Amino acid sequence: FAASMTTASANEELQKLIDDPNQWAIQTGDYANQRYSELDQITKDNVGDLQVAWTFSTGVLRGHEGSPLVVGDVMYVHTPFPNVVYALDLNDDGKVLWKYEPKQNPDVIPVMCCDTVYRGVAYGDGKIFLHQADTTLVALDAKTGEVVWSVKNGDPSKGETNTATVMPVKDKVMVGISGGEFGVRGSMTAYNMSDGSVAWRGYSMGPDSDTLMDPEKTTHLGEPVGKDSGTATWEGDQWKIGGGTTWGWFSYDPDLNLMYYGTGNPSTWNPAQRPGDNRWSMTIFARDVDTGMAKWVYQMTPHDEWDYDGVNEMILTDQEFDGQERKLLTHFDRNGLGYTLDRESGELLVAEKYDPVVNWTTGVDMDETSDTYGRPAVVADYSTEQNGEDVNSTGICPSALGTKDQQPAAYSPKTQTFYVPTNHVCMDYEPFRVSYTAGQPYVGATLSMYPAPDSHGGMGNFIAWDNTKGEIKWSIPEKFSVWSGALATAGDVVFYGTLEGYLKAVDAETGDELYKFKTPSGIIGNVMTYSHGDKQYVAVLSGVGGWAGIGLAAGLTNPTEGLGAVGGYAALSDYTALGGSLTVFALPN
Amino acid sequence: FAASMTTASANEELQKLIDDPNQWAIQTGDYANQRYSELDQITKDNVGDLQVAWTFSTGVLRGHEGSPLVVGDVMYVHTPFPNVVYALDLNDDGKVLWKYEPKQNPDVIPVMCCDTVYRGVAYGDGKIFLHQADTTLVALDAKTGEVVWSVKNGDPSKGETNTATVMPVKDKVMVGISGGEFGVRGSMTAYNMSDGSVAWRGYSMGPDSDTLMDPEKTTHLGEPVGKDSGTATWEGDQWKIGGGTTWGWFSYDPDLNLMYYGTGNPSTWNPAQRPGDNRWSMTIFARDVDTGMAKWVYQMTPHDEWDYDGVNEMILTDQEFDGQERKLLTHFDRNGLGYTLDRESGELLVAEKYDPVVNWTTGVDMDETSDTYGRPAVVADYSTEQNGEDVNSTGICPSALGTKDQQPAAYSPKTQTFYVPTNHVCMDYEPFRVSYTAGQPYVGATLSMYPAPDSHGGMGNFIAWDNTKGEIKWSIPEKFSVWSGALATAGDVVFYGTLEGYLKAVDAETGDELYKFKTPSGIIGNVMTYSHGDKQYVAVLSGVGGWAGIGLAAGLTNPTEGLGAVGGYAALSDYTALGGSLTVFALPN
Ligand SMILES: O=C(O)c1cc(C(=O)O)c2c(n1)C(=O)C(=O)c1cc(C(=O)O)[nH]c1-2
Numbered sequence A, B: 001f002a003a004s005m006t007t008a009s010a011n012e013e014l015q016k017l018i019d020d021p022n023q024w025a026i027q028t029g030d031y032a033n034q035r036y037s038e039l040d041q042i043t044k045d046n047v048g049d050l051q052v053a054w055t056f057s058t059g060v061l062r063g064h065e066g067s068p069l070v071v072g073d074v075m076y077v078h079t080p081f082p083n084v085v086y087a088l089d090l091n092d093d094g095k096v097l098w099k100y101e102p103k104q105n106p107d108v109i110p111v112m113c114c115d116t117v118y119r120g121v122a123y124g125d126g127k128i129f130l131h132q133a134d135t136t137l138v139a140l141d142a143k144t145g146e147v148v149w150s151v152k153n154g155d156p157s158k159g160e161t162n163t164a165t166v167m168p169v170k171d172k173v174m175v176g177i178s179g180g181e182f183g184v185r186g187s188m189t190a191y192n193m194s195d196g197s198v199a200w201r202g203y204s205m206g207p208d209s210d211t212l213m214d215p216e217k218t219t220h221l222g223e224p225v226g227k228d229s230g231t232a233t234w235e236g237d238q239w240k241i242g243g244g245t246t247w248g249w250f251s252y253d254p255d256l257n258l259m260y261y262g263t264g265n266p267s268t269w270n271p272a273q274r275p276g277d278n279r280w281s282m283t284i285f286a287r288d289v290d291t292g293m294a295k296w297v298y299q300m301t302p303h304d305e306w307d308y309d310g311v312n313e314m315i316l317t318d319q320e321f322d323g324q325e326r327k328l329l330t331h332f333d334r335n336g337l338g339y340t341l342d343r344e345s346g347e348l349l350v351a352e353k354y355d356p357v358v359n360w361t362t363g364v365d366m367d368e369t370s371d372t373y374g375r376p377a378v379v380a381d382y383s384t385e386q387n388g389e390d391v392n393s394t395g396i397c398p399s400a401l402g403t404k405d406q407q408p409a410a411y412s413p414k415t416q417t418f419y420v421p422t423n424h425v426c427m428d429y430e431p432f433r434v435s436y437t438a439g440q441p442y443v444g445a446t447l448s449m450y451p452a453p454d455s456h457g458g459m460g461n462f463i464a465w466d467n468t469k470g471e472i473k474w475s476i477p478e479k480f481s482v483w484s485g486a487l488a489t490a491g492d493v494v495f496y497g498t499l500e501g502y503l504k505a506v507d508a509e510t511g512d513e514l515y516k517f518k519t520p521s522g523i524i525g526n527v528m529t530y531s532h533g534d535k536q537y538v539a540v541l542s543g544v545g546g547w548a549g550i551g552l553a554a555g556l557t558n559p560t561e562g563l564g565a566v567g568g569y570a571a572l573s574d575y576t577a578l579g580g581s582l583t584v585f586a587l588p589n
């Protein structure tokens, strides 16, 4: 670890770690974001005997997203702001090998839209990459916790913050940015792993030189995007404060040399203030990892009227589709549609509702010859644009939280099924005029949220999804949104956590509940698994918070506070309280 | 619950709850402070199979002392400042029935000497008694969490605070006070359970009308104390800021109608500033619960020179001593001596070191005819008084934390053995002159602490003690002080927690370790047990802090900060981090 490895060997080492099911080197488990583990000591037949093996309190109260990493004999645990990192010795009962606690200006807290969450560190090249709330990107020596280098990706005084994990790829680290509620213009930046210098930066909007688009070669649904497509659908300079932030999950296909991620909502939430399609907010990007050049894009929600950020993970699978082996990309969007695309070409294959209550659209136009090809048909009743400013549009499904938010889904190649933690929440949305001031909220809508009416009364479902048919296989109703990430394993078990705090294990085929355990606090972390000393462990962070848990996390009680989420989730305090801790499970000895 | 019960029936109900091993109605388990449970589903033979049944995060970070209560189907969980109380439904997976969160001025935090701990609520008369850090005593309706009444016991602006639990007895609630490091004059106050009015208050020092002493009838080692004994051994008005606070545990003998408790250090820590015996600091009090009148007292450490507060619990047992059935009181004092007294008369029966490293005294004069009867003989080398102001007395054992601090011991009538969590720490102590300002620290000594030299290297032991012989039966070395309270059960198991966070179960006869589990954070809470639905549970709060953990709890790193405790326990951060949570254990189904 003493010196950096050569690029090639660092890259090889990381790929080897990712391929080794005993370890968990990056947040997403693998580059494909499948969150699938080959470990099969814990099976659907014995998972009922699971026990808590050990626990670790993080010392931080607010929402704990992401998961620990395991590299060799060391577990790395991160926290929300102040973004502490612990290295725990798995050979010595979790003893703290080192702890890194950055000093950050707490002024960043009020410019984080949706709790002070952090989706976790990543490993690469003997380093632990920490991307702090204040956008400082730090490379820590994985052995000692010492700072190898540190750079600043954004400026919190302008509302630029971070909650996302980074993705180490080859000799670079891919880095996103948050701040769509503060008029931040989103970007993806590749930093060189060796010294933190910038390799490239691609913005979500702006001239081609900013978006790294080739008017001819970059395509949208098979057609060239044309010149300056990142400014052409905006009025004036509005694109400069246009949102489209990149705070979700990133994936990567080594064969195609492409990375995939989605962009967030256009700013502000008041659609009347930004006429046009607002490209490339709400868009799936496929970029060359070496140059940053966009190969293809697909905008899911042109001219957003509901805050349906397009940042949710892109899950890469190789599956048969219409009789052909295809390189697929599956994406469960906030807007309630589950998309399947060809990830090489960006061709749209499937776009179907993954919650039947979705009502703002009747669906996506799949007719390639149509003028509105690939566009969702908007239902006038639920169009906050058509209803206008200062009008409360009611009964829109899903709510701004989307049918799924940041909580990542899992995919099992064994069952060829996606396991998706979802929200089952609708909303009222009243847009109003705002003016932009750097570093001040630039939201422009008042929201209230509630369980989907005329349904099971709960605010979430955990579903199994067929991405080639665009169909729900089974659905487990949940009292609250499932804000935790799922894990699928070769033991035919799927794990997820609930906002009340349960870790649940279900049968990958049937969805039957096989095990549940109440962890100290509500779970918004992602379940991971590793093995150590020939024993399989399952681990999850609990610590309620995130946008759904913002009422508890920030101590808010007014129903429309927390961008409208406080009221809907008020009953959470009947089940759980704040507190970050790791719970590690295993079968009895 | 609607109206208060009659005194007699409330009293009867509480005694019944205390006698019922399925419940845990007051912090000490019973009035005798034995911390022994008749439950025997978990035995020394099966305790190795123990599992975590459920967990609950409290939402508060700093040190969690005390334990939950169980009354009927409800568990009551408290937190340190801000002193939240949760009522959890044991019939519904620990769902929150109600939560009470007092509003307290945070200015109280810096006037709490040893972390913002709270040793827990008590049940009585259909009420939950909460004594807040700011000394507000609140009676909450146990069913609804509504405030029935509320009174203020002290004034935090003068350094008066609270950390102790209250003891409900008959129609009264017994209430102590903290602030010995701020020149607070200690007192015990009995409030009427029905409305919170004061029934009596007995000070630790002052004229007889304040101390509630009868010059003729109140005795010290069999002799009348004489007139105004609470001022006679003080210079001038120094007794008014004389300390002797009452922040420990209280016990009660219904047959004798006496309550027992100890008083803390005389203020300041610089002995040169307060010549004389400083009565009745460092004293065991036996008071009539109806009138408050002191029946007998025994001062263990006259003219304290080391901060050896005498507040540790008095454990009441009926045992044979020298061939006679006696009503005994056993007390493990901070000063390193384990005392056995006759609790009816106050006769001193045994006073022996319960850690062989204790060196400040050669022992207590047990010759009834001697002038120094009952006094410890002070070793000049370790006398901070004799060495003088501004001189660093080194190598004193125990440290100011004592051989035992607030962490309560347990007693098993089956083995007639006491199980004592202890400190194995020594110190350097340099007194200096201070002047008194209300609400400002009035300490006057600089301390540093370290593991007992020439021993096993650790800072604690968990010992078994024979109180009639004054002998250690066995001793388990521990890396850190055992700052958690012990529990003994009819299953011949003894439980305790460690500062690293382990819950441990040992064989009551041999001390052999039978089980251990690493809870989320370091344990300074007290282990309790209850049964629900015919299943025995063991529960403990983790959440590192207290005086030993003050470095972690308050974020202090300078070794002499935290009244000298920071340096000695610096290595704690290699094992654990802050975070309050409850872990509940049971045997597998
Ligand atoms: O537009 C943005 O920049 C931005 C950032 C974040 C974030 O960084 O957490 C969220 C959102 N938007 C958002 O719309 C959203 O629903 C959301 C949920 C969460 C969360 O972690 O629970 N973060 C965010």
Ligand SMILES: O=C(O)c1cc(C(=O)O)c2c(n1)C(=O)C(=O)c1cc(C(=O)O)[nH]c1-2
Binding pocket: B065, B113, B114, B115, B117, B162, B163, B164, B177, B178, B179, B180, B181, B245, B246, B247, B264, B265, B307, B309, B400, B401, B405, B406, B545, B546, B547, B548
């Ligand atoms: O003199 C006092 O009033 C006073 C109060 C307290 C307290 O209230 O916690 C402690 C002490 N002294 C003290 O000497 C001491 O060792 C101590 C340890 C602890 C703890 O909870 O860990 N509190 C206190």
